[in-house]
Amino acid sequence: MEQTTSRRDFLRSLPIAAGAAGINLAASTKTNTKGASSIRKIESLNYKGVRLLPSRWQEQYQHARDYYFAVSDDDILQGFRAEAGLPAPGRPLGGWCARDSATVFGQWLSGMSRMYSVTNDVEMRDKAAYLMTEWFKTVGPDGNCRMRHYPYEKLVCGLVDMNVYGDHRESIEFLAKVTDYASKTFNRDRVPAGPVPWEMHSGRPGEWYTLPENLYRAYQVSNDKSFKDFADVWLYHSYWNKFANSALPTNAHGVHAYSHVNSFSSAAMTYAISQDPHYLMVIKNAYDYLQNTQCYATGGFGPVERILPPNGNLGKALEYQLNCCEVPCCSWAALKLSHYLTEFTGESRYGDWAERIIYNCIGAALPIIDHGKHFYYADYRVGAGVKVYSRNAYTCCSGTYIQNVADYHNQIYYSDDSGLYVNLYLPSEVTWQHDNVAVKLIQQTRYPEAATVNLSLELVESSAFSLRFRVPGWSKGMSIDVNDTTADVRCKPGTWAVITRTWNPGDKLTIRIPLSMRWSAVDSQHPKRVAVMRGPVVMVQEGNVHEPIYRLPDTEEQLNKWLVADEAPGYFRVKPPDGTKVMAKFQPFYSAIEALYYRMYFDLDKLPVALW
Secondary structure, eight states, X not given: OOOOOOHHXXXXXXXXXTTTTSOOGGGGSOOOOTTTGGGOSSXXXXXXXXXXOSSHHHXXXXXXXHHHXXXXXHHHHHHHHHHTTSOOOSXXXXXXXSSOSHHHHHHHHHHHHHHHHHHXXXXXXXXXXXXXXXXXXXXXXXXXXXXXXXXXXXXXXXXXXXXXXXXXXXHHHHHHHHHHHHHHHSOOOOBOOOSSSGGGTTTXXXXXXXXXXHHHHHHXXXXXXXXXXXXXXXXXXXXXXXXXXXSSOSSOOSSBHHHHHHHHHHHHHHHHHHOOHXXXXXXXXXXXXXXXXXXXXXXXXXXXXXXXXXXXXXXXXXXXXXXXXXXXXXXXXXXXXXXXXXXXXXXXXXXXXXXXXXXXXXXXXXXXXXXXXXXXXXXXXXXXXXXXXXXXXXXXXXXXXXXXHHHHHHHSEEEETXXXXXOOOOSEEEXXXXXXXXXXXXXXXXXXXXXXXXXXXXXXXXXXXXXXXXXXXXXXXXXXXXXXXEOOOOOOTTSEXXXXXXXXXXXXXXXXXOOOEEEEESOTXXXXXXXXXXXXXXEEEESOSSSOBOOOOSXXXXXXXXXXXXXXXXXXXXXXXXXXXXXXXXXXGGGOOTTOOEEOEEEGGGOOBOXX
């Protein structure tokens, strides 16, 4: 019987991690660039050269890193080892991972390897390398890893990321072996999803249509055509074609929300590989469909985990459903689609969704704690909502949570040959090369609680390039100063503001983005069912204050007069012009803690509500 090995002893004995034998493992894998950079107008920094600076989002990232790093290796591997008949110390993780950790294993490898790539977190890389190699010992000689479509798709992502971001050459060999078995044994019914019966909301076999994305990525990094051939099997033409010529299809609803939005990342990678503009049109129309008919003010979507018909049911659901958005998973699907579209088109407007998601969805989630206790559903109901933890441990959302927080780094900046694009205004710094000159941009801000973003440049010598800044689609009056002088630059909402000049060491910029209050109607059928937004942030009102629900103003002009900044950053008191005392304050949704009741959506035409 094979004996298990501790991670420390394992890493001493085998040079599997980058640097263990003084070699560059990343260089050992050729990258298939066909269909990759050639169709991208701009590109992200791909988890290189970006560092988060102190902020609530950096703290969230660090907490997640420390949590996942502390999960016992033996507990993660216990189920795999037991099923393979190997010694299996440790205890089952529990919840959705009671049998084994297949539900999240690939996603954890993905998140861990991306964390290493962006922060040079060698401890996290070594943990991921140990987990992957020990897991592979449980795979049968024929490549049977005892995973079907749903966990296998996540495994593909993890193994690809271990190669791309974790500097681990064997991961693609591991993937080739299990994929060879999968290609021979997987059920290929590929029944499309439908509204009824209930169990068909994600098709049969479940979520089969999400497989192409990471199989195509495996093909890109390996040149192994078998990955592409297997990806081709799972193209979801029956659903994607609904968006080929329309951003408002009449029959796209009733299906599982997260996985269908996630499937558009497979359509995006199909475009990257095939360069067929049909698939670009599909994802562009799908994006507009989601923004115009499916998203709440937060950017979240999928009440009861469904795509809804665009007939007012999005607003109606707020009367009955507390499971308004499957937050970590929906955030992951949204961030990926936003990212693909930004790269493919070079347009700034797709960054607006990433911004809303980071501030109001994944960035507003309760932290993962204890033994896999984590946030799942967000509650946006009219009347009162509350943040609570999932009743199950280690669900799918514990897999996408680590991927999301790692991805913060990859959403902030993009580049092309002309210079750098600033997509998000998060405290951070980025270092990149322009014409062989190393350039560091440092971004310091309290945005979105404050309207000012300060940036400074560090260069070893002067260099000419362009800096582009996303002008949010909701914004009015954004302006930019360069070295304390107002720049003559167009700041049209939904575009990039461009400054091209020779930059010198120590140059500074100040961006001002006015953060006025505005109403956001849930859908066109409920124009008076609204949330309060301040810039990109959804504001919620304290719900546990013992006072009547008062009337709110009808106009945004009045709203900005009624809400007055409080002492706490981002908090606002309500001061009606008639002098009525209102105790319940407004605060950013992301600051609402566990079990704090809040009101997010209000029916303006039904206020005030007096119960005594």
